[in-house]
Amino acid sequence: LLLTMLTSSFFVFITTLVSFAVLTVSQRNGDKIDKLPGLNFDINFNHYSGYFQVSETHFLHYWFVESQGNPEKDPVIFWFNGGPGCSSIDGLLNEMGPYTTADDGKSLKENPYAWNKLANVMYIESPAGVGYSYSIDGNTTTNDDQTALENYNAVKEFYKLYPKFRRNPLFIMAESYGGVYGPSLTAKIVEGMKDFKINLKGMAIGNGYVNEKLNIDTSVRFAYGHGIIDEKIWTTLEHECCNGCIESCDLTQVDGHCARIVEDIFQFLWFGGLNPYDLYRNCDPNPDVNSKKMEAIQRGVTFLRSIPAYSRLFKADLYRKYSQPTVMGASVPCLNDSELVTYMNSPETRKALHIPDSVESWDICSDKITTSYQKQYSDMTPFFKTIIEGNVRILLYYGDTDMACNFMMGQQFAASLGLKRRLSKQPWKFDRQIAGFKTIYDGLTFLTVRGAGHMAPQWKAPQIEKKKAKYDDKKVIIESMKKILEESNNKVEENINKFDEIKGRIINEQGRELEKIILDKIPEEIVSMTNAKYFELRYEALSENNHINMEDTMYNFDKIRERVKKGKATIEEEKIYKSIKAYGNKVLTCLTRG
Numbered sequence: 001l002l003l004t005m006l007t008s009s010f011f012v013f014i015t016t017l018v019s020f021a022v023l024t025v026s027q028r029n030g031d032k033i034d035k036l037p038g039l040n041f042d043i044n045f046n047h048y049s050g051y052f053q054v055s056e057t058h059f060l061h062y063w064f065v066e067s068q069g070n071p072e073k074d075p076v077i078f079w080f081n082g083g084p085g086c087s088s089i090d091g092l093l094n095e096m097g098p099y100t101t102a103d104d105g106k107s108l109k110e111n112p113y114a115w116n117k118l119a120n121v122m123y124i125e126s127p128a129g130v131g132y133s134y135s136i137d138g139n140t141t142t143n144d145d146q147t148a149l150e151n152y153n154a155v156k157e158f159y160k161l162y163p164k165f166r167r168n169p170l171f172i173m174a175e176s177y178g179g180v181y182g183p184s185l186t187a188k189i190v191e192g193m194k195d196f197k198i199n200l201k202g203m204a205i206g207n208g209y210v211n212e213k214l215n216i217d218t219s220v221r222f223a224y225g226h227g228i229i230d231e232k233i234w235t236t237l238e239h240e241c242c243n244g245c246i247e248s249c250d251l252t253q254v255d256g257h258c259a260r261i262v263e264d265i266f267q268f269l270w271f272g273g274l275n276p277y278d279l280y281r282n283c284d285p286n287p288d289v290n291s292k293k294m295e296a297i298q299r300g301v302t303f304l305r306s307i308p309a310y311s312r313l314f315k316a317d318l319y320r321k322y323s324q325p326t327v328m329g330a331s332v333p334c335l336n337d338s339e340l341v342t343y344m345n346s347p348e349t350r351k352a353l354h355i356p357d358s359v360e361s362w363d364i365c366s367d368k369i370t371t372s373y374q375k376q377y378s379d380m381t382p383f384f385k386t387i388i389e390g391n392v393r394i395l396l397y398y399g400d401t402d403m404a405c406n407f408m409m410g411q412q413f414a415a416s417l418g419l420k421r422r423l424s425k426q427p428w429k430f431d432r433q434i435a436g437f438k439t440i441y442d443g444l445t446f447l448t449v450r451g452a453g454h455m456a457p458q459w460k461a462p463q464i465e466k467k468k469a470k471y472d473d474k475k476v477i478i479e480s481m482k483k484i485l486e487e488s489n490n491k492v493e494e495n496i497n498k499f500d501e502i503k504g505r506i507i508n509e510q511g512r513e514l515e516k517i518i519l520d521k522i523p524e525e526i527v528s529m530t531n532a533k534y535f536e537l538r539y540e541a542l543s544e545n546n547h548i549n550m551e552d553t554m555y556n557f558d559k560i561r562e563r564v565k566k567g568k569a570t571i572e573e574e575k576i577y578k579s580i581k582a583y584g585n586k587v588l589t590c591l592t593r594g
Helices: 002-027 089-096 144-161 178-191 212-225 231-241 256-271 292-301 308-314 317-323 325-331 338-345 347-352 367-372 381-389 407-416 461-473 477-488 492-507 512-520 524-546 557-565 571-581 585-592
Strands: 047-053 058-065 076-080 099-101 108-110 120-124 170-175 200-206 393-399 421-430 433-441 444-449
Touching: 047 144, 058 089, 058 144, 076 089, 076 144, 076 178, 089 099, 089 120, 089 338, 099 338, 120 144, 144 178, 170 178, 178 200, 178 381, 212 256, 212 407, 231 256, 338 347, 381 393, 393 407, 407 433, 407 444
Parallel strands: 076 120, 076 170, 170 200, 200 393, 393 444
Antiparallel strands: 047 058, 058 120, 099 108, 421 433, 433 444
């Protein structure tokens, strides 16, 4: 009987393996999506769905949308959602894809802020066991290193399957626990450049989980700053647990009644009725909705589970009461994913996406992966340093109302990397309003999105699209000037230091003579080639001084000068003209060449 059972099981395994292998080969020419259910508007791009074999037994499902612009030249973005255990199709159909699911779970809506207006975007369901990704032997146990390796294999498989994109700029982008996925993958690409050349240009992480300790410590301060913690509790925590200095207090090391205070704070943040994804966004009021995404973040990214001092919270009856799916779905769902789950599981959708019949039903987050995933890294600093040393740019952006992976963690993490600061925190604008704040370091930009939560691309789509366009298509001001200096003089560091000093003096209206020094170091042929970038740099400095918004005032200096001469200039244009002219004829000559 045992032999019969083993033989039968082996036959089923071999049959499954062969069918999957045949399927994989045949799909190489059949991954294009011909007709997507519920797509009732015209599209001007190709889209594909299929599988990458990333190990002997693991197959990752992908959904690839080409750019609506120029797919042959536009950047390629690899996008990963987090969890761990949540599907990147959430990013596609809820956040920044060209189409998003409608409330009926059957039709799709056009997304005016789709990222594929600017780039080719690849969505990977990772690791195996998430979404429609699978393992042919049923073993989906994994960890950070294995996930990074298999994601790297997926990137290489992409270029084998779609070789025409080999020269396009590549950006790795991820969200939430993607703060581990993204850097670990990007570092692997950097380290593997000698063996597999990739045109890697940058990495962007949204509300990334990049440092466990910082997230715990800053979450408490975030909560207090938003009026959530009682003043008496805060005073007790500060004076009895942190020696009067909570800013430098390591809350992962407190014990006794101090640990109980921290437990109570996190218990309320996660299970007290607030939306941990977005403090100011209401939880979904529908008592029948069960959000897998909420469960996953509570089980997976809820970092206290791994801290010994707080482990009893997650063993207590109270935790079990609040974390059980049936209860959680009724009490704190917060995010309604039912329409996406309905759409992805329809037979028509599965057929359009070329999903094998043997693959299980789709869910936005996998309980199995979330609970079995082995986290290996609590601090992503080594990966970030590898990436920066590989001359790959990094963008860290955070919605500033997210409690799950709060912006204070990202801000302190960026500052702790030891990078030279090129631009102190300053506002960036959208539609003439402050949309957030940016800080620029050598190789890294830290950005906040005002009023956005955990899924900033979904909840603040116009702002993120605009900032991403600037990130992909042109370098930040400082990098532009750095290039000019590199081309004109080998003493790069010396010149950059001079530039930092010059920019400060320009803003303070004290830089005329010092500015001439650096202008004299730039050959005329370099000026003529790069005058547009230099013009942009100079005007931003003037804008900071005169409170003129560069992004709101797109103009040609020659036209302004003519309007001033004819007496037709606006007050703002006259102000711009006088400000620039005041710095002397040589500067004016450089500017007007653009």
